[in-house]
Amino acid sequence: MLNIQLMFTSLSQKKDKLLLKHIRHRRTSMKLLKKGMVLLMVGLLGFGVVGCSKAADNSQTNNKTEDVVIATVGDGKVTKKALDQQLVYLDSLMQWQYGEDYESNEEAMTYYNEQKRLMVDYLVEIQLIISKAQEYDVNVTADDVDEELELLKSDYDTEAAFEEALTTSGMSLEELKQMLKEDLIVNQVVTACTKDITVSDEEIKTYYDGNIDSFKTEAGATMSHILVATEEEAKEIKAKYDKGTSFEDLAEEYGTDDTKSQGGLLEYIPYNSTNYDADFLEGAKQLEEGEVSEPVKTQHGWHLIKVTDVNKEDQIKSYDEVKDEIKEQLLIQKQNEAVEAKIKEWKESTHIVINEDLI
Incomplete structure (x- = not known):
């Protein structure tokens, strides 16, 4: 309806x-x-x-x-x-x-x-x-x-x-x-x-081909972090993580910014983003799926960084992945x-x- x-x-x-x-x-x-x-x-x-x-x-x-x-x-x-x-x-x-x-x-x-x-x-x-x-x-x-x-x-x-x-x-x-x-x-x-x-399949395909960049996900990852003032604090928190305490719980307990209430979650961030500290992004770029970094120093303090949904290269959604979405939009x-x-x-x-x- x-x-x-x-x-x-x-x-x-x-x-x-x-x-x-x-x-x-x-x-x-x-x-x-x-x-x-x-x-x-x-x-x-x-x-x-x-x-x-x-x-x-x-x-x-x-x-x-x-x-x-x-x-x-x-x-x-x-x-x-x-x-x-x-x-x-x-x-x-x-x-x-x-x-x-x-x-x-x-x-x-x-x-x-x-x-x-x-x-x-x-x-x-x-x-x-x-x-x-x-x-x-x-x-x-x-x-x-x-x-x-x-x-x-x-x-x-x-x-x-x-x-x-x-x-x-x-x-x-x-x-x-x-x-x-x-x-x-x-x-x-x-x-x-x-x-x-x-909406015909031909119309959908024409739209897809003409707007391919809108279906691109830039290389990057969904990033979470725990921000503290000193390297020593960051190392102590990392040690607790290595012993089995969840990253989210540690972020809530020790984090010093507004993300602590969301388990340190930031967002999906492209590695080439200009909205985040370059040292932070360089640290995140070295990580594999689900990995947590050693302490990373930035102008804001010391971070532990966790990444998920990692894309090492730009990804373009296939036609089949977005066909229904395009059809609804065109309709x-x-x-x-x-x-x-x-x-x-x-x-x-x-x-x-x-x-x-x-x-």
């Missing part, structure tokens, strides 16, 4: 081309993702994360604006309250990025207003897709909505936790159920629009393009009025 869902995008991304992207998220319904937008999923992806945002404080005001129509989409409508519910989460992100007084920041408010206007476009597109339900023989029942609601509730430890999140969101249970119904309709319409899209891309084209077509044939003064 195809899910389309909102993604939170970086507040630094601006004016990128709008892009629909299909991605799957735990048990949520779908929403439209648009690159360069902070389109915020009401009640699902962001459900219960608002805390004490300014917009959340205005939930009572929202009730007064419920019937104020800010846009009509054929026979459908977008209300001021629907927009305000989205703005709850935008407000939280703005406070996180710019501080609680972001409204006094000209740059922040310019961005806020850009996102607000894009949210209106998003809500219009949702109504546009919903308007095509009958055309695609889509019928969402009350049982379907209840099932979706139970899936959403299962993400919370208790019923009380769910109720608290619902209250924080500023939505009533009926409003949440209506939103879930709309999500299901959108999901089914989009699925119907894209059900015949396929998503083609589905995106198909949905974009459909929405453009529907917009051209649907009477849409946006009341700019009410936004």
Whole structure:
């Protein structure tokens, strides 16, 4: 089942081309993702994360604006309250990025207003897709909505936790159920629009051949370390390792940097990385799979280094290894393009009025 869902995008991304992207998220319904937008999923992806945002404080005001129509989409409508519910989460992100007084920041408010206007476009597109339900023989029942609601509730430890999140969101249970119904309709319409899209083996192979570098793993290893101040300390720890104490336990006990809580784990590091000390990397390069070094001196102190997933040379994943991954990526891309084209077509044939003064 195809899910389309909102993604939170970086507040630094601006004016990128709008892009629909299909991605799957735990048990949520779908929403439209648009690159360069902070389109915020009401009640699902962001459900219960608002805390004490300014917009959340205005939930009572929202009730007064419920019937104020800010846009009509054929026979459908977008209300001021629907927009305000989205703005709850935008407000939280703005406070996180710019501080609680972001409204006094000209740059922040310019961005806020850009996102607000894009949210209106998003809500219009949702109504546009919903308007095509009958055309695609889509019928969402009350049982379907209840099932979706139970899936959403299962993400919370208790019923009380769910109720608290619902209250924080500023939505009533009926409003949440209506939103879930709309999500299901959108999901089914989009699925119907894209059900015949396929990706051929030829397309997959062409992509693989044209993007071979993206499937390359540079020579390197997954590295862990224990950093201490002196060579003597490092030798004592190495002796304990040689007697059978696990590297991870030793890192947790003796390590002096933030990696100690992860057993000293760093990451997969190419031997030619410029982000790590050259002496450290040279020491790691001499090790075989699973081996732990003798003490290695760097500008930071003395290290014991452990390596796994060792690649002495650059490795390129074979076509067979990545075929399914490429197929999924190309399928998503083609589905995106198909949905974009459909929405453009529907917009051209649907009477849409946006009341700019009410936004």
